[in-house]
Amino acid sequence: MKFKELVTPSLTDLFIKELQRMILSGELKIGDKLPTERELSENMKVSRAVVNGGLNQLAEMGFIRIAPRKGAYVNDYIESGNMEVLVGIMEYNGWRFTPEYLEPLLQFRSSNEPYFMELAAGHADSPYLMEVPDILARLRENPTHQNAGQLVFLFYHKTALASGNIIFPLILRTFDQVYQSMVSVIAQLGFLADLTADLEAIYEAIRKGRQQDAKEADLLCIAHTRSWINSHYKPGDIF
Structure with a gap:
């Protein structure tokens, strides 16, 4: 059995997390x-070096802006932030998110995923797809919720790699x-089980080189995701 290595956060990391918490x-x-x-x-009982380094990193993320000789100010992080802001928001919510975040995420998926599924179907012989049947088989074995999340992400990552587009896997990661x-x-x-069936339909279309079918199957999967979650939650809930 392999145990996960435990890593102690640095004071700079703790400083950043605390200011992120206060802002969010x-x-x-x-x-x-x-x-x-x-x-x-x-x-905060930390050194000036920790504060200076933490503020500079928060500025790079978009949480604050630093005005020379004037000081640091809280930024409109949605306007000025980058992917690290989204990660910070998700960490603040314990990697759960409100339904208000669900629709933008699904819109992002709809504008990217179907295209790399279409491309993957054009590379049905890609070695990256060789692992997909095993991923789907493991999903059918009713894994834990955490393992299911890892397997589904792996499915999408392998298909993104198979697309031949070098940007998609990096964005997806x-x-x-x-x-x-x-x-x-x-x-x-x-x-x-329903999600697994959707992924199997996507893979079947990719395997047979049916590009339009792969694209449409992924769009259907995203629509199902929206329906499954929205049917159980209302605005303001956290899941």
């Missing part, structure tokens, strides 16, 4: 000026935990 919870509001580096250092969280919810709601 609304304790620090957009436009608020942060205390000086000295004040943050004294209040940044959504790894988002996909896993979504699948975990679907499994908890009792729809894992």
Whole structure:
């Protein structure tokens, strides 16, 4: 049995997480000026180097902006943020997300996934697809919710690699935990077998080189995901 290595977060990581929490919870509001580096250092009992490094990383993410000789201010992170902001939001919610985040994520999937499924069907002999039957077989064995999320993400990642587009797998990798969280919810709601059937339909179309069918099967899977989750939750719920 292999045990996961435990890694202690650095003080800089802890500093960043705490300021992210304060921003995302609304304790620090957009436009608020942060205390000086000295004040943050004294209040949070960390060195100035930790504060300086943490603030610079938060600025790179888009959570704050640093104005020379004026100080640091909370940014409109939706306008100015990058993928790390989405990761920060998801971590803050414990890798769960409100239905308000569901639709934008599904829209993003709809604008990307069907295209790389279509491309994958044009590369049906790709070695990346050789692992897909085993992934689907393991999904049919009723895995834990966590393992189901990992397997479904692996399915999408392998098909993205098979597409031959070098950008798709890289973009998809940044959504790894988002996909896993979504699948975990679907499994908890009792729809894992239905999701597996959808993935099997996608793979069957890819395997036979039917590009349009692969594209449409993925769009149907996304529509089912929307229906499964929305039928059990209302705006404001967290799942």
